[in-house]
Amino acid sequence: xxxxxxxxxxxxKVYDTIRKQRQQRSPGxxxxxxxxxxxxxxxxxxxxxxxxxxxxxxxxxxxDVMPGNAxxxxxxxxxxxxxxxxxxxxxxxxxxxxxxxIVGPDELIEAGLGDTLRRASIAVVGxxxxxxxIEWSKSFAKELMDEAGVPTAPWRAFPDGAxxxxxxxxxxxxxxxxxxxxxxxxxxxxxxxxxxxxxxTGSIGSGPVVLEDVLEGxxxxxxTLVDGExxxxxxxxxxxxxxxxxxxxxxxxxxxxxxxTELLPDEQxxxxxxxxxxxxxxxxxxxxxxxxxxxxxxxxxxxxGWKVLEYNARFGDPEAQVTLPRLGGDFARLMVALGEGRxxxxxxxxxxxxGQRAYVSVALCSEGYPGKTEGGQPIDGLEDLPDGxxxxxxxxxxxxxxxxxxxxxxxxxxxxxxxxxxxxxxxNLGAERIRxxxxxxxxxxxxQEVAVA
Ligand code: GLY
Numbered sequence: 462x463x464x465x466x467x468x469x470x471x472x473x474k475v476y477d478t479i480r481k482q483r484q485q486r487s488p489g490x491x492x493x494x495x496x497x498x499x500x501x502x503x504x505x506x507x508x509x510x511x512x513x514x515x516x517x518x519x520x521x522x523x524x525d526v527m528p529g530n531a532x533x534x535x536x537x538x539x540x541x542x543x544x545x546x547x548x549x550x551x552x553x554x555x556x557x558x559x560x561x562x563i564v565g566p567d568e569l570i571e572a573g574l575g576d577t578l579r580r581a582s583i584a585v586v587g588x589x590x591x592x593x594x595i596e597w598s599k600s601f602a603k604e605l606m607d608e609a610g611v612p613t614a615p616w617r618a619f620p621d622g623a624x625x626x627x628x629x630x631x632x633x634x635x636x637x638x639x640x641x642x643x644x645x646x647x648x649x650x651x652x653x654x655x656x657x658x659x660x661x662t663g664s665i666g667s668g669p670v671v672l673e674d675v676l677e678g679x680x681x682x683x684x685t686l687v688d689g690e691x692x693x694x695x696x697x698x699x700x701x702x703x704x705x706x707x708x709x710x711x712x713x714x715x716x717x718x719x720x721x722t723e724l725l726p727d728e729q730x731x732x733x734x735x736x737x738x739x740x741x742x743x744x745x746x747x748x749x750x751x752x753x754x755x756x757x758x759x760x761x762x763x764x765x766g767w768k769v770l771e772y773n774a775r776f777g778d779p780e781a782q783v784t785l786p787r788l789g790g791d792f793a794r795l796m797v798a799l800g801e802g803r804x805x806x807x808x809x810x811x812x813x814x815x816g817q818r819a820y821v822s823v824a825l826c827s828e829g830y831p832g833k834t835e836g837g838q839p840i841d842g843l844e845d846l847p848d849g850x851x852x853x854x855x856x857x858x859x860x861x862x863x864x865x866x867x868x869x870x871x872x873x874x875x876x877x878x879x880x881x882x883x884x885x886x887x888x889n890l891g892a893e894r895i896r897x898x899x900x901x902x903x904x905x906x907x908x909q910e911v912a913v914a
Pocket of ligand 1: 700714715773776777778779780
């Protein structure tokens with residue numbers, strides 16, 4: 462396929478239209494000029510981190526969050542509209558002169574919000590539903606990786622759990638739901654019996670299934686900005702998925718994260734993005750569904766080198782909480798450039814810089830998480846955090862002057878330091894000070910990165 466053909470993709474025409482219409486709607490303001498009105502869609506810790514980083518940009522005039530959470534009301538405007546109410550979202554964009562929209566959670570990408578927002582002629586960070594399938598359709602992602610020559614575990618797809626169970630061989634296997642699963646659709650089964658149980662009990666859902674070989678090694682998270690064939694790496698991070706100390710117990714949405722990491726040093730991030738993300742971005746362009754947004758690659762360093770475990774169509778949660786604070790430059794203008802299909806030009810003129818400070822994030826959770834939890838517990842200690850420590854709210858609501866819990870992962874305590882060890886010490890100090898009945902957290906976040914006596 463020739464370059465000429467790529468240039469006339471309908472998607473590119475959409476971006477031309479977006480640029481022209483924005484200039485008409487905001488006469489005198491060139492794209493990315495001071496005074497960006499930003500809209501963040503979603504309401505968890507990742508969206509808090511996105512809004513927090515936007516709030517530190519001189520170029521930003523206003524930040525709206527839809528629907529957000531009570532903690533975000535301190536520095537943003539909460540918009541009480543469900544992000545899936547297409548008509549109301551479009552009305553809000555027009556009425557509030559929104560320039561930039563950043564879609565947080567994968568379920569909104571899956572609901573087609575990236576496409577809806579683009580029709581409103583604004584800069585959108587979030588892929589189309591067709592390209593976003595790399596997250597929830599594990600078989601689609603695997604096909605793309607095979608086509609693009611990206612190293613990943615051998616795999617097979619099945620229409621349902623029963624047919625997958627028949628095909629099970631001896632030995633360990635990864636069982637994945639081939640659909641949206643809120644970070645919980647993966648079981649690493651130690652043997653055939655454990656895999657059978659996972660398939661029979663519906664712990665990964667009831668739809669199509671992918672079985673994969675188990676890869677041995679250490680895992681890292683590499684988030685990248687992807688605009689067609691342009692791929693720009695963000696600072697690498699590591700997260701802790703299991704609920705218990707020492708990486709034990711069931712998988713969660715993420716109990717904590719840190720950045721940087723010696724496992725995947727900052728200096729290697731762009732090379733790995735070129736090797737493990739760019740070929741898939743090119744494959745999506747060849748299919749006529751160019752990607753515009755964030756691709757988060759879950760990576761594993763095996764004896765044979767780095768391989769891809771999975772792709773996600775969004776910033777990581779809690780990886781965003783520890784990587785966005787490390788980004789130098791004007792994050793909002795970077796997002797506008799990505800959302801308008803100008804990432805290559807922007808990255809050439811403003812190379813992305815990673816700050817040298819380290820960040821650690823510790824998730825404070827309600828009793829019962831990742832299972833059923835009860836909200837409504839009053840939260841104490843929020844006003845008592847040390848310098849350099851922040852409470853990124855993920856699931857809180859307000860009752861008068863007090864914050865109450867409103868979900869499983871309630872607050873991410875984020876701390877910065879000159880080293881991971883210092884950031885970890887501060888994050889744990891902050892975590893200890895914020896309390897409610899039944900709250901728990903892992904005190905070993907980032908311990909593997911730091912020599913702990
Ligand atoms: N940290 C895992 C995720 O964002 O999916």
